[in-house]
Amino acid sequence: MIYVIELLAPVGSKEALVAAIEGGADAIYLGGKMFGARHYAPNFTDDELAEAVRFAHLRGVLVFVTVNTLLDDSELSALVDYLRHLYDIGVDAIIVQDLGVAVVAKKVVPNLPLHASTQMTAHNLEGVNFLADLGFERVVLARELPLTDIEYICKNSSVEIETFIHGALCISYSGQCLMSSMIGGRSGNRGRCAQPCRLPYTLVDASGNDVLSQADAGEYLLSPKDFNTIEILPKLIEAGVASFKIEGRMKRPEYVAVVVDAYRRAIERYLEKRDNYGVSQQDKKDLAQIFNRDFTTAHLYGKNGRNMMSDRRPNNRGVRVGRVLSYQAAGKIAVIKLDEPLAIGDIIEFWVKVGGRVNVTVRAMTVNGSPVTEAQANTAVAISVSSPVRDNDRVFKVFDAKLMERARAYFGRAEAVRRIPVDVTVTVEEGKPMVISLQDSEGFTGQAQTAFIAEKALKRPLTPDTIAKQIERMGTTIFSLTNLDCSIQGEVMVPISEINDARRRAVEQLEAARLAKFDRPELPKDKAIGALVPQVRTTSPGKKPELVVNVDAVDKLKVAVDSGADIIMFGGECFGKRALSAEEYQNAAAYVRQHGRKIVFNTPRLVQQSQIPEIKENVFLFNEIKPDAISVGNIGTLQMLKEFTTIPLHGDYPLNIYNSVTAKYFSDLGLASLTFSPELNFAQVEELAAKKLAPVECLVHGYLTLMISDYCMPGSFLGGQDIKNCDQACLRGQYWIKDRMNELFPIATDQFCRMHILNAKELSMLPHIPRLMRAGLSRLRFEAKYSSIKEVARITRLYRELIDQGERHPLILQDKTASAEHEHITRGHYFRGVL
DSSP states (O other), rough: OOOOEEEEEEEEHHHHHHHHHHHTTTTEEEEEEEEESSTSOOOOEEEHHHHHHHHHHHOOOOEEEEEEEEEGGGGGGHHHHHHHHHHTOOEEEEOOOOHOOOOOOOOHOOOOOEEOOGOOOOOSSHHHHHHHHTTTTTEEOOOOOOHHHHHHHHHSSSEEEEEEEEOOOOOOOOOOHHHHHHHHOOOGGGGGOGGGGGGEEEEEEEOOOBBBTTTTSSOTTTBBOOOOOGGGGGHHHHHTEEEEEEETTTTTTHHHHHHHHHHHHHHHHHHHHGGGGGOOOOHHHHHHHSSSEEEETBBTOOOOGGGOOOOTOOOOOOOEEEEEEEEEEETTTTEEESSOOOOOEEEEEEEEEETEEEEEEOOOOEETTEESSEEEEOEEEEOOOOOOOOTTTTEEEEEEEHHHHHHTTTTTTSSSSSSSSEEEEEEETTTTTTEEEETTTTTTTEEEEEEOOEEEEEOOOOOOOHHHHHHHTTTTEEEEEEEEEEEEEEEEEOOHHHHHHHHHHHHHHHHHHHHHTTOOOOOOOOOGGGGGGGOOOOOOSOOOOOEEEESSSSSHHHHHTTOOOSEEEEESSOSSSOOOOOHHHHHHHHHHHTTOOEEEEOOOOOOGGGGGGHHHHHHHHHHHOOOOOOEOOOOOHHHHHHHOOOOOOOGGGGGGOHHHHHHHHHHHHOOOOEEEETTOHHHHHHHHHTSSSSEEEEEEEEOOOEEEEOOOOOHHHSSSSSGGGGOGGGGSSSSEETTTTEEEEEEEOOSSSEEEOOOEEEEEEEGGGHHHTTTTTTTEEEEEETSOOHHHHHHHHHHHHHHHHHSSHHHHHOOGGGGGGOSSSTTTTTTTTOO
16 A cells, blocks of 8 residues: 655744754644744744745745634734735645634635644544535544544545644643633633643642552643654554644754654655564664653553653653762762763753752763763763762753754754755857756756857866866755766866856756745735624624523432523533433433423533444434434534434534634534633623624633543542553542642543543622623523532522622622622633633
């Protein structure tokens, strides 16, 4: 079988651009100054982007630009101009998270290919098919998928599939994480993730006890190891993956050079040897040395639990080079028995049993009392240290001077590392200009002739050697001379300067020919996107918003109905880790209808391929019960339900509806109602709610899920040694993670063994119900799955009264809504918004 394999490299700076291409990337992805999910990388100005595209295209490398953040309505005009700029400079594709951005791009730059970001949370074939129908040419799958799912999707998809193969991992499903946003206002969906997963936490029980104090666990309980697939790369190739993506736009260019080079050679090795594929020990060491938090294959072979976590260290751990044999306190000298070579300029770190880490740059060292610049494995080397260390402490090399020097050669010199071979033909005869013709390995040509007419030589006629010396002078170009064919008629003379000038112009022609294949037709001048934006309603909705309560148990449903809820959302992920039965769905619907209310059945926000049959069974059950609507939280489920039911569909907040174009798209698609993103502020909500859309709702109360993960912390550390046979520790009690500020974030697990980390503070908009009512929202929603039955009744009743009485309610009139709230509440993003 012939495999089409693209190695896709990260570029966060100009140096990384060169490193990626010279290292052997087939394509690169990078961000501009706007709308990119790595806001804190250096990124590229518009002019720098144009230069980067030209640099890459000359070398036959494709360029994909990240436009993968959620956009606000106020940014749509800038988006249009930006997309047109990307089209004009020849960008090969844009990587998109926001469906509204995709809709705009299809209108204003229809010939610019769309790639779906992993932030879209595409994690099943149905989700891929949804994006294919919208016009995406490639989908980047969620990093949580097992290899079997990846292969199934590749074999059955009509579009290219891209997967990550190396680099940092998110612990939450990408596009579904609100932790950075809710804790510090820096939204991962807006490209400003503060990486709270790399901070220390403690797992505590209801009494506040550290339940891992005896479990030999570190404190970085949300920090995954780094992804590394170089040893199993053939499996991904044979699965049918089209593009292999390296994570790392925030990484230094040396990292990019080493990782790209290693995977480039690994791919070539597989294509050459197939059954005899192997990875050298040196490549493994280099990948670990350049950066690692230890390595994992993540979820490719199922859930790994604790084995995929770097709970002792959230940053680069380096490579172990030995242990301390002895420490001389008088001179602060440590003697290390080496497992690996050590050289002057390396940086090492002692993992001290008492006292943390001691970091040392090796400036001098001795072996048997003699100074050396390098020491080999199995030798004892003495070096000075800044702080005391202890016998038997482990020593790690976190900076390898020689490896860094080798890596810098990929981007730190003028001449190209990887050159394009060219054949050159030179013809010259008296009375005619010299003609220089170039043809590269792909068949592109360039030709130029001298302005000077060749004359009869009086002293030194041209020879093939003379011409070769000038033609070979391609040092700063991307070309290298492979063959030179000289046709010299008679004894003629052409000035050296003329030969050099003609060679330079021939090279320019060849470069122009190579770039011409990327040319596109000009865009029309019309930039209007008015048809994509919903119109403002001419009249405000007259009726009060309906009160929605979202629960996962029949007893909570009953008290919510009895306390005044208009609509019950029921099911989906159940925080008791128990799937609801058909009887419970039937009883829930019956109770709601007996009381003249509406019911919406939830579907899970995440549905991996193996879970689809179960979801289909539920949908067939829903078709019998006929709820008022079915709620969907991901595009795969939406694609599936469009085929299997005629019941109205509700678009839930995990769809990340952040602007009016996205909202209109889902409304036009036929969704009967929508929930806005909880990252919107009050002004944004009011602006969107004033548009002609399907009925819209906002979350106004409850403990919101900040992370949803296939990694279960209680199960991984307390559920036994084998996560695949977990003893369900999560059901033995309640757990929280405690951060550095002593905030407690509840942990809930569902029937799919996924972990939900909830906000430490409960969202409450009780004092602001009158303003929410004036905004024109159709529904206000209480997320009650984590609340007790007593709290479900109390909070539902409060909101019922406030909606019914508005500003006439005693709590509003007397400004005493605080008396109905506890101290650990938040207004979410309604008043602060997100960066």
